[in-house]
Amino acid sequence: MKRLRGWWLLAAVLAALPLIFPGNYYVIVVGASAGLFAILAVGLNLLMGYAGQISLGHAAFFGLGAYASAILTTRLGWHPWLALVAGLVVTGLIAYLIARPVLRLKGHYLAMATLGFGIIVHILLVQTGGLTGGPDGIGGIPPLSLFGWAIDSDERWYGVIVAALLLVVLLALNLVDSRTGRALRALHGSEVAAGLMGIDTAAAKTSVFVLAALTAGLAGSLFAHQQAFVSPDSFNFFVSIELVTMVVLGGMASTYGAILGALILTFLPELLVVFEDYEVLIFGAILMLIMIFLPQGIVGGLKDLWRAARRRPGKGSQDAA
């Protein structure tokens, strides 16, 4: 399974980290948070990086999953796993309903429409106070449990989130390397040409949109149980922008790039805390510099550098002629 080598490596590293750095705040707590964002970024990358459809409202699906879990477990007393599945169904259904009309649009117009959707969901979370608790959110969300184990420590959450991430990554890697994955990448190139290949472009766009929404819903449910508390501000417009930034920064159309983007955007602010007042300024400057010097994103840029290095003469290359 040559094409899953990277996945095994990722799994090994993620499993080894808490053993090498036991109890380390950055690994266990910030790492789990980065893992959730990585799930979101990998899902969004399928839609954006591979199929070429931008979404500026992806945090809405993250929020729908989180609130579904929060409401069903605290208000209706549902079992957390049942609530998680119900949350996925709701998120998927809403994504399916808005996919057709929204994905007819292209470029800037698609960006505007998804932006609008994200804002509407955020406003609804704030305004429907009876159901969502309004701006104060919902607290007291019970922890998940697995085979009788309550997932109630940072270490256990790290394990659950990493497992979910590995699952989503496996799914993404297999999808991209399939007939459907080729169809998505064709869509990215030219929708007209994809249609001429016999690809039902509307159906392909809808399914990848729903799939991306489902991964976001999953991340949302996990997030709700992990934090035991949700409020609308975790799912606002800026979170959507952050997710897009993760995908672009890591390198579009690269699953590992999306993970890298999530890692950088989660860890960088933590590390820049030492600069106090200048934190955001330096953060912005770093993003600008990366995009100026690596316009293909980090993974794309490194690939280019690697190729250029191998092609350099005098390194014993056989195609010197």
Place this chain on the structure above:
Amino acid sequence: MPSSEPLLQVRGLRGRYGPVEVLHGVDLQIEAGELVAIVGANGAGKTTLLHILSGIHRASAGQILLEGQDIGRLPPHRIVQAGICQVPEGRQVFAPLSVEDNLRLGGYAQRHHQAWVEQQLQFIYTLFPILEERRAQSAGTLSGGQQQMLAIGRALLARPRLLLLDEPSMGLAPLLVEEILRVVRELNQQGVTILLVEQNARAALGVAHRGYVLETGRVAMAAPAATLLSDEGIKRAYLGY
């Protein structure tokens, strides 16, 4: 009597972009096994006609019958399944994808015929050996002529009953144009029915059985290719001598 039906019959086809009508009632007919050329100046409506045949653009009036079945209202992917496949103008290969992935995308609708796809892939590699040499390379790194070969190969993997070629000579050096048209004729001799749309009228009529001359959205002339090639009016207007 399905066998006596022409493969493609187009009746009174009109097409418009907003308020501007660009096709004013086009009739044409293609028999199975034919190689038919449509020639005409820039803006005559050639590409619009092909786009309507492929379902990318919708006709405002008229009928498109594939072996008697009306396909005029089908979406593009259903038209491909019905057997009409287009090699679009400007080739439109998927640049970041490998040559072989591009070819396999052509066979997207043939998922239940995997053995046939593998066999056809080998056939295309013998037809265009350069594509086999570059099979793992991304399509964007190919030259214009190679991309045209790739686009034709890709369309052949869709198992076309009618192959539409939109300006395959565009942007190619004269030697390459000759090479591409040689392949087009060879494919036709192997039984592929082809509708070839070209601005390069002399080259197209040189390989076709019959030709239609499209002039500002109307069929101005329809005749055997040899007749068109020797017509004084055609010579003056399209052949440049």
